[in-house]
Amino acid sequence: MSVLSSFVWSVADTLRGPYAEAEYGSVILPFTVLRRLECVMAPHRDVMAEIVAQYPGEQQRRTHLKLKTRTADSAGLSFWTTSDYTLKKALQDPNNLSENLIDYVGGFSANLDVFKSFDFENVIRTLDARERLAQVTRHFEKLDLSPDTVSNADMGDLFENLIYRFAESANDGAGQFYTPRDVVRLLVDLVYAEDTEALRGRGTVRSIYDPTVGTGGMLTVADEHLRGLNPDASTALFGQEINPRTYAICKADLLITGQDASNVRQGDTLVVDRFEDRRFDYVLSNPPFGTDWKAVEAEVKNEHARGGQGRFAPGLPAVGDAAMLFLLHVASKMRDVDESGRGGKAGIVLNGSPLFNGGAGSGPSGIRGHMLENDLVEAIVALPNDMFYNTGIATYLWVLSNAKPAERKGRVQLIDATGLGSKLRKSIGSKRVEVADKDREAIVRAFAGAQNDGDDVTVLAKIFENRDFAYWTVTVERPLQLRFECTPQTIVAVAEHKTLGQIAGLTEALESFGDEPYLNREKFNRELGKHLGDHGVQLTTAQRKTLWQTIGVHDETADICLYTSGVRKGEPEPDPALRDTENVPFGWGEHPKTHEALEETVQAYFDAEVKPHVDNAWIDWDKTKTGYEIPFTRHFYTYEPPRPLEEIDADLERVVGEIMELLREVEG
Template sequence: MSVLSSFVWSVADTLRGPYAEAEYGSVILPFTVLRRLECVMAQHREAMAEIVSQYQGEQQRRTHLKIKTRTEDSAGLSFWTTSDYTLEKALQDPDNLAANLIDYVGGFSANLDVFKSFDFESVIRTLDARDRLAQVTRHFERIDLSPDAVSNADMGDLFENLIYRFAESANDGAGQFYTPRDVVRLLVDLVYAEDTEALRERGTVRSIYDPTVGTGGMLTVADEHLHGLNPDASTALFGQEINPRTYAICKADLLIKGQDPSNVRQGDTLVVDRFDDRRFDYVLSNPPFGTDWKAVETQVKNEHARGGHGRFAPGVPAIGDAAMLFLLHVASKMRDVDDAGRGGKAGIVLNGSPLFNGGAGSGPSDIRGHMLENDLVEAIVALPNDMFYNTGIATYLWILSNAKPDDRVGRVRLIDGTGLGSKLHKSVGSKRVEISKKHRKAIVRAFAGTANEDDETKVAVKVFANQDFAYWTVTVERPLQLRFECTPETIGEVAEHKVLGKIGGLVQALEAFGDEPYLNREKFNRELADHLRKHKLNLTAPQRKALWQTIGVHDQTADICQHTSGVHKGEPEPDPALRDTENVPFGWGGYPKAHDALEATAQAYFDAEVKPHVDNAWIDWSKIKTGYEIPFTRHFYTYEPPRPLEEIDADLNRVVSEILHLLREVEA
């Protein structure tokens, strides 16, 4: 594949000069698509011409052509061209090459509108004007991209490799459209793992959807894997893509496979779900890592505000990372559970932040809570670092299901595959590691629960209840205790206060009040008010509050300040500066892992962990929040004791000796 990709890309040598590197892809990609279509149509040209001459309607032509060209290995063609041209024939009339190619591309059936996304007619005219059209056309005419020479899977690899090269040469986020095939195969294997026997049944029909479809690589692998299990299975592939070029490639690829081209649609998945009325058997996605959603903030928040009717009703993450929005979307697209108990499954590639970012009550925590409380998370697999072309960060595969087997209901499997990667002989971008077939099978066995002690490759697995990841954030208050003294320092703070400093005569009145310390707020306020009235100063309630807050300093020997009005009248007033929070996990101290165990669990935790150290503290029950966190790394952490001091000393002595030896050589 790398040889073929290099040969296709070598046309860049022809483009160098009249074209900047960033423009190479705009020429190479549409010509590659055209050549692939031409090679697929080659053996069916006569049947195509016959159908086109015999039938006038698009639907009639599509139906009869598909029947006419169907074979044991192919679902048949559902596209055609009314033009007699091929690249070879167009080259035979060099003076009219541009017009010939435009006629060729313009003759394709209406369902093959992908060349509009490439603005291919403009590309042809520009090549012609820059005197490069004949050379480029001749280059592609020599490449054999027939299905016998290049399979659909290999063609998908070729497209994505070309896009990777294009993005890299343009310095435009190389790799963001490219999901390494070893990652895709592992994701597909995990999603299919528990359905293998069902997929082998006669009459199997499955739908597969990718909301960030790119060039369709995940759909291709999933489709071929399913047909490897059951050659007679019927699949319907669906995808949505925001980028017009990758959308065009994916649509052409689905047409070649005999799929319905209307099943791939263009648009931003976060803004509008082009398949709003559809749910699917399998959902696969590798959304872009670490991208913000500022451009679609209004639409996302509007959908969130729709309550239970929107994909994003459970919560919205921080504006800087859209990963959890895609997670919610993927979960929403799994088909409903039917009467036989079969529902949908999904697999999504995410970075580490969705596991833990955001505290209790935040959008990310609420999203995790939605996934766990609805028992949608079946497993999370940690991949080795350096698996992707554009990033070396930690990545995870989330496997979702809305119809778990009975023995997995209410549970999540965490699988640590970080130590399984094999080093590549030559890195590609940031990708230095791949998951081999042996390691992939070991991870799938760990997921399916079929691993045993005799397995050559061991994979660490830990099973948790959903509620193991839940906790309460409990707000602990301590009483407000203040000492009040009108010292030069505190009066200076009043003078600098943005509100109090503007009250004429206040500073002079405070200077005349004296510097006697007060340990009771009510007494201080009462006597100070009398003093200020004598100086003809009548402060408003907000001004009086600002004054005692500015002068007062914390003093544990002072009287406790109490609420003077409202429902809490007579109760201790909390000191915001001493406010603290404690995270209390569900099930702490042997209490039930349940929401209704909040009061007993939190009180027991407070009595054991807080009260002995701060005896005048209390829980503010109105501020308690429920949070969810999946501390994956912590659960698989292995303690490594520090080296013995003797060993460290020996190393230091050795290094010192080497330095002294080098210094003596310099002095000599």
């Protein structure tokens, strides 16, 4: 593949000069698509011409062409061209090469509109004007991209490798459209793992959908894997893609494999779901890492506001990271559970932040709560670092299901595969590690609950109940106790205050009040108020509150400040500076892991863990929030004791000796 990709990309030598490096991809990608289509059509050009001449309608041509070109290994062609040109034939009339190629591309059937996304006619004319058209055309005419030489899967690899090179040369987020094939195969294996026997059945029909489809790599691998299990299986592939170039490549690729081209649609999945009324057997996605959703903020928030009718009703993440929006979308696209108990499954690639970002009551926590409380998370797999082309950060595969087997209901499996992975001989961008076949098989066995005896790989798997990841965040209050003194320091603080400092006569009145300490707020306010009145200083209620807040300092020997009005009149007033929170896990102290056990669990925790240390504290129940967090790394943390002191001392002595020796050499 690297040899083929390098050969295709070598046409860049021809473009160098008239084209900037960032423009190479706009030429290479559409010509690669055209040559692939040409090689696929080559054995069928006579049949194609016959059917085009015999049938005037698009649907008639599509139906008859597919029947006439169907083989045991191919579903048949569903596209054609009315043009007699090929790259070779177009080159035979060099004076009209540009027009010949435009005629060639313009002759494709209406369902093959991908060259519009490349603005290919303009590409051809620009190449001609810059005197590079003939050289580029000859380069691709020599390229053998026939299905016998390059399989659909290899062609997908080629397209994505070219896109990676294109993005890298343009310094445009290289790798954001490129999901490594080892990651795709692992994700597909995990999603199919529990359905293997069912997929081998006769008459198997499955739909597979990718909302961030890119060039269609995930769909291709999923389709080939399913056909490997059952050659007679029927698949329907669906995808949505925002980028016009990758959309065009995906559409062409699916057409070649006999899929319905109308099942690939362009658009931003977060703004509009092009398959709003459909659900699928399998959903696969690798959304871009760390991208914001500022550009679609209004649309997303409007859908969130629709409540239960919107994909994003459970919550919204921070605008800086759209990952959890894609997670919600993927979950919403799994097919409903039917009368036989079969539902939908999904796999999505995410970074670490969806596991833990956002505290109790936040949007991300609410999304995790939605996924866990509805029993949608089946497993999460931690991958080795350096697996992706554009990032070396920790990545995770989430496996979702709305119809878990009985033994998995109410549970989540965490699989730590960070110890796996083989070093690449040559890194590709940030990708330095791949998951080999043996590693992938070990992970799938761990997912299935099988032992890995005899393997030379390490996979750790643990099972948790859904509510092992739920907790309550409880607000613990302590009473407000203040000492009031009109010292020079506190008077300066009042004078420098942006509001109090503007009140005429206030500073002078405070200076004459005296510096006697007051341990009771009501007494201080009463006597100070009288003193200020005698000096002609009148304060509003808000100003009086600001004044005692500025002068007062915490003192545990002072009287507790009480509310003087409202429903809480006579109750202790909390000190915001001493306010604290405690996270109480569901099930603490062997209490039930239920929402109804909130009060008894929290009270027991408070009595055991807080009250003995802070006797006058209390719980503000109105501020209690429910949160969800999946602390993956904490569950797989292995303690490594520090080195013995003797060993550290020996190293220090050795280093000091080396330094002294170097100093003696310098002095000598």
